[in-house]
Amino acid sequence: MNSSAALTAFQALLQPQQMLCAPVDMQPYLIDWRKRFFGKALTVLLPSNTAELAQIVRICAEFQVALVPQGGNTGLCGGATPDQSGQQVVVSLKRMNQIRAIDLINQTMTVEAGCILQTIQAAAAEHNLLFPLSLGAEGSCCIGGNLATNAGGTNVLRYGNARDLCLGLEVVTARGEVWNGLRGLRKDNTGYDLRDLFIGSEGTLGIISAAVLKLYPMPLCQWTSLVATPSITATIELLNLFKQKATSLLTGFEMMTAESLNLIEKQFPQMANPLGENPPITVLVELSDHESEAHARNLIEEILAEALDLGIASNAIIASSIAQANTFWQMREHITLAQAQEGANLKHDITIPLSALDEFIATTDALLRKRFPKVRIINFGHLGDGNLHYNVAAPAGSDSTIFNQANEKIVHDLIYEMVERFGGSISAEHGIGQLKINNLRAHKGAVAHDLMQAIKTALDPQNILNPNKVLSIKSA
Ligand SMILES: Cc1cc2nc3c(=O)[nH]c(=O)nc-3n(C[C@H](O)[C@H](O)[C@H](O)COP(=O)(O)OP(=O)(O)OC[C@H]3O[C@@H](n4cnc5c(N)ncnc54)[C@H](O)[C@@H]3O)c2cc1C
Incomplete structure (x- = not known):
């Protein structure tokens, strides 16, 4: 490794504002969103186009300097944080934020990796089109990071995850070559699928510099409802009822346990559950319709009436305005923030087959509560995909740092053992x-x-x- 030669080469390539070396300037790039991982860096580089990015990688390859790609730095697994050596280079894609093209006939958009997700959604909406990837960090995460982590979010049930929304990629390889795979094709069986190899590889196989994204017709209207259910079993029955009756109109099905919403009430009292005292499970259901407001409204009312008759729902509210629908979503999105405010907790982003989900939760809850009486299980997530954020927090009033230090491994091992037993995954989307x-x-x-x-x-x-x-x- 020859870091000083690499630094000299970066200086020759980039403008001073594209190369941060002062600790105060580098600091925001060296800590992850959860403030769990801290690193050091040789420098932070901000290329403004693919050619500069490729040249940076060529310099790193020549002088054997490691680099850490970074988008919005909202990842929850420490993937964008450099190590402690101070010898790695952080490459932030933030300045590569151009929308290169929108093809209205092909319904695709070609964007650079540093485009903020929300900017992409808004650009599509200007043409009455939808880019469906949606998640709590959409105001700051970048599409390159979304693809590198194969992000999921709240619309996976209908539109799939980031992988399903991407048709082509441009990638800078470890040798600093540019692979141009920016084809907007929905069919392309020409050998190994390099696009799918890079998606989800978290910056370990190549740096995504641009992507072709799929767009969809913008739904005419959306109806959002909060539904109280008595149990996980009832919640899964409710999901299947919605799937059967609403079919592809069902675009969101999020689950929040009472313990998760108790945290919201404590940290954000203005966002308390409009269903009243938190029921065992609160579900946020969203239907998106291309026909008419009345069609969607009648459908959601009909399904909810049937659910109440069947006893799989005990109460329900349909949002009467977009503003009210937004407050329902805010309540759901703020659980992560409420947890961060409450103190560090032990996070598990897992998927379980829907057929095993109720048994998984019953068994794992019981084992945890037996081992740690009064532990708080903050269980919420994208239930429509079988994706739970099954997080464990210290008993109320106790020191979360001490609890986590003493019990982190025991809690992780216990939960991951159950994940394996029930045929799940230890990482659903993060x-x-x-x-x-x-x-x-x-x-x-x-x-x-x-x-x-x-x-x-x-x-x-x-x-x-x-x-x-x-x-x-x-x-x-
Ligand atoms: C409040 C909140 C809510 C969230 N909700 C969700 C959710 O619902 N679903 C979900 O999936 N995630 C969620 N996340 C996690 C996070 O937002 C996603 O993982 C997101 O996709 C990360 O994008 P980013 O641009 O911030 O990537 P970063 O954090 O910057 O990087 C993430 C990883 O990708 C790599 N990387 C970044 N850019 C590139 C690139 N151009 N080429 C190659 N590798 C790259 C990094 O090296 C790192 O390994 C949430 C996070 C927060 C803070």
């Missing part, structure tokens, strides 16, 4: 980063893990792209 790197081999199995390592070594033989994220590989 990725592996550095947070779950030690759990990956046991979860994927030796064969899959060895194949992943072989791919990494083939694409990045010097191990300069985001080393020690996802996989631990010894640098050459």
Whole structure:
């Protein structure tokens, strides 16, 4: 590694404002959103186009300097934070934020990696089109980060995750070459799917510089409802009722337990549950309709009436305005923030097959409460996809730092053992980063893990792209 030669080469390539070296300037790029991971860096670089990005990677390859790609830095697994060595370079894609083209006939948009998700949604909406990826951090996360983590969010039930919304990529490889795969094709069976290899690889195989995204017709209207249900079993029955009756109009189905909403009431009292005292489960249901307001309204009323008759719902409110619908969504989106305000907690972003979900929750809740009486289980998430944010917080009034330090491994091991037993995944949508790197081999199995390592070594033989994220590989 020759860091001083690399620094000299970066200086020759970039404008001073594109190369941050002062600790105070670098600081925001060195801490993750949860303030759990802290790193140091040789420098933070902000390329403004693909050619500059490729040149940066070529310099890193020549001088064997590792680099950490970063988008909005909202990731929840520490994937965008450099290590403690002070020898890694953070490459922020923020300045590469152009919308290159919107193709109204093909219904696609070509964007640079640093485009903020919300900007993309708004640009599509100007043409009465929808870019459906939607998540709590959409005001600051970037599409490159969304694709690198294969982000999920609240619309996966209808439109799929980031992978399903991307048709093509432009990627800078570990050698600093540019792979131009920016084709807006819905069918393309020409050998190995490189696009899918880079999506979800968390910056370890290449740096995404641009993408072609799928757009959809903007729904005419949306109806949002909050529904109280007596149990997880009833909630899953409610989901299946909506799937059967509303079919593709069902675009959101989010679950919040009473314990999750108790936190909202405590941290954000203005967002208290309009259903009154928190029922065991509160579900946020959203229907999106292309026919008419009346059609959607009648449908949601009809399904809710049936759910109440069947006893799988005990109460329901339909939002009477867009503003009220927004308050329902805010309540859901603020659970993550309420947890952050309450103190550190032990997070688990898991998926369980819907057929095993009620048994998984009953078994795991019981084991946790037996081991840690009064522990708080903040369980909420995108239930329509079987994705739970199954988070564990110290008993109310006790010190969360002490609780977490003493019990983190026990809690993770217990939950991940149950995830395996019930056929689930230890990372539904947030990725592996550095947070779950030690759990990956046991979860994927030796064969899959060895194949992943072989791919990494083939694409990045010097191990300069985001080393020690996802996989631990010894640098050459
Ligand atoms: C309040 C809140 C709510 C959230 N809700 C959701 C949710 O519902 N669903 C969900 O999936 N996630 C959610 N997240 C997590 C996070 O927003 C997503 O993981 C998001 O996709 C990260 O995008 P980013 O631009 O911030 O990426 P970063 O955090 O900057 O980076 C994430 C990873 O991608 C890599 N990377 C970034 N850009 C590139 C690039 N151009 N090329 C290659 N690699 C790159 C980084 O090295 C890192 O490994 C939430 C986060 C917060 C704070």
